Amino acid sequence: MIPEQITYSNSKIKSDYWELSTSGQTVSSWFLDVTHPLKFEKLSQNISVDVAIVGGGIAGITTAYLLSNSGKSVALIEDGYIGSGETGRTTAHITHALDDRYYNIEKKHGPKSARIAAESHTAAIDFIESTLMKEGIECSFSKLNGYLFLDATDNKLSLDKEIDALKNAGISTANMQYESPLKSTDISPCICFQNQAQFQPMLYLMGLANTLSTHKEAKIFTETHAQSISNKNSENVIKTDNGCNVTAQNIVLATNAPIIDRVSKIYDKQIAYRTYVIAAEVEKNSIPLALYWDTGNQKSKDHVKPYHYVRIQQTKNAKNDLLVVGGEDHKTGSIIDKKDLESKFKKLEKWMREIFSVDGRVVYSWSGQVLEPLDGLAFIGPNPGNDKSIYIATGDSGNGMTHGTIAGILLHDLILGKKNDWAELYSPNRTTK
Ligand SMILES: Cc1cc2nc3c(=O)[nH]c(=O)nc-3n(C[C@H](O)[C@H](O)[C@H](O)COP(=O)(O)OP(=O)(O)OC[C@H]3O[C@@H](n4cnc5c(N)ncnc54)[C@H](O)[C@@H]3O)c2cc1C
The missing domain is CATH 3.30.9.10 (D-Amino Acid Oxidase, subunit A, domain 2)
Known part of the structure; x- marks a missing residue:
């Protein structure tokens, strides 16, 4: 809800404000017109879904939205509120002008891959525009x-x-x-x-999350922390901090910084x-x-x-x-x-x-x-070292609005078993040069 007359305030200090639930000591200017937490129910029982997604930022919400549109049952769990992570602290430039420069991308990945990078980031800009028009999301997009x-x-x-x-x-x-x-x-x-x-990232997230929450087979849980992930005998289970289990055929870790890295060595x-x-x-x-x-x-x-x-x-x-x-x-x-x-x-x-x-x-x-x-492009795909049912999205550099959107599109295709020409370029398994 947007207050009638907006006045700016100085940066707020931790502890008094819900906006600071996870990721920092200061508040970004997006909270100017987001006056309440983007809050859903807390998970309080064991559940089973096709895909469990951890993280309520742009990568997690976009992935959940697309998979749900394709008929998958999804549960998104977020330990703060929607947008509590870096998506609430971004400056939300939506661009294919990669901050690592195309001449570096071309040098490190080759000319064909640089074209795929350009194509995928351009597609992400188009996806954001068409999605907010389709869903009627008002988020100061220009x-x-x-x-x-x-x-x-x-x-x-x-x-x-x-x-x-x-x-x-x-x-x-x-x-x-x-x-x-x-x-x-x-x-x-x-x-x-x-x-x-550009857009107001919190209003975009709120629009997508509210749309998602109207889908019958989609659930969003906030203030629900993923404590551990297990991937044994083709069964994936997320254990939450309050002892609930989320069982899923696939898990997407859209936590920005992956929370399982022992086998992937992604850091x-x-x-x-x-x-x-x-x-x-x-x-x-x-x-x-x-x-x-x-x-x-x-x-x-x-x-x-x-x-x-x-x-x-x-x-x-x-x-x-x-x-x-x-x-x-x-x-x-x-x-x-x-x-x-x-x-x-x-x-x-x-x-x-x-x-x-x-x-x-x-x-x-x-x-x-x-x-x-190290090589300028995000890591989006199966988590190295696990079987192909656990996915990560990380390494956005300063292009997380488009990388997060690419993650949604690419992970949707990978989970549905559809061919996607971007997969190899963004594979977390690649060797960085
Ligand atoms: C100051 C700043 C400016 C930026 N400017 C731009 C820009 O102009 N353009 C651009 O494209 N990119 C920009 N970026 C990058 C971009 O904001 C991020 O890459 C992007 O928002 C990351 O989105 P995400 O969904 O991957 O992660 P996040 O938004 O961080 O979401 C991850 C979520 O996972 C949750 N989580 C983590 N661990 C757990 C757990 N164990 N259980 C449950 N939930 C968990 C967190 O609470 C968080 O909400 C900027 C970043 C910063 C910091």
Whole structure:
């Protein structure tokens, strides 16, 4: 339910707020117009279904929605509420402009695979648009351009390389632009990606979850923690923290960070990063509605060069827009004190004021975790080491809206035994180069 008049508040602190049920100490700006937990019943008895899905973020909800549409009985269990994980902390750029760059994808996976990556991320954007239209989900969805511009440490060669790789990958709608899309700062030359999108991720999740909950053979359980998973003699059982069993032919672990990894060793193939976001009030429609990314700090020794990502959040009934600016990523665990933490937000604010020339108040600041695969693409498919009835979706990098949607489409096909040309590329079993 959306309150009539929206006012922004400063970041909330843990313990007083339901929004913080699992994944962090601060609250993102999406909770501005989501005023109550996306809550379903708690599991209180043993159940048996075709597919059990753990995790109520974009990957889990999309997978459950699609499998249920195809007639499978599904149970989704979430230990917080719907959107308690990274999907509630995202900035929800919906894009095929992969943050690991197509020239790297082409180098690591080959040109044919780079085309599949482009095709699958484009299909994910289309899927989100068609699904929210079909289900009548209102979630501030807009189609817009995305602009990739140079970080101060980078040079035009990297944009030239990316343009070539984009063409090879079949993305013909991306072009070099020599005119700055921003008046405040000349960010040209830049690559303009057409037909990208953004939405309010919590409203999208809420729409899909509410649709799913009307299906006869679909059940969602929140505040239900998956304590252990067993995969013995072709029987899969999830044991919950309150002692209930969920028996299923297939299990999908859509927990973002997989909760069984002893046999898969999946954490050898990806690295966890912390990333930070601020949101500042700006006059409505004062900044061209688009997604903006820089190419990242090339001096960084990290596997992923920290880059800035920017969008505008427009909320019905709010007096101003919010300029939402993210970046300052570092390996999880490498920041130790509060001063370091505050300096991350301060640096983001300084950069935002320089590039966008805005003086509005910063009214939200939060952080979240992103799993960076060593070869730039998510791991979606059977969990290595188990038989083919347990699936994972992880390693989204900064493209989790599309990777999470790809997970839904791909896992649906794999579980139904349908051929899907994306399977090999996203296989968690692949060797990362
Ligand atoms: C600050 C930030 C900005 C980002 N910006 C973008 C962006 O602009 N565009 C983009 O595409 N991606 C972005 N990402 C990445 C994207 O948000 C994530 O990759 C995506 O939301 C992950 O979705 P998910 O469904 O896999 O996981 P989650 O949303 O984390 O959902 C997993 C769920 O599993 C639940 N869970 C975990 N363990 C258990 C258990 N044992 N039992 C029951 N439930 C459990 C958790 O509570 C959680 O709700 C960003 C991420 C961050 C942190």
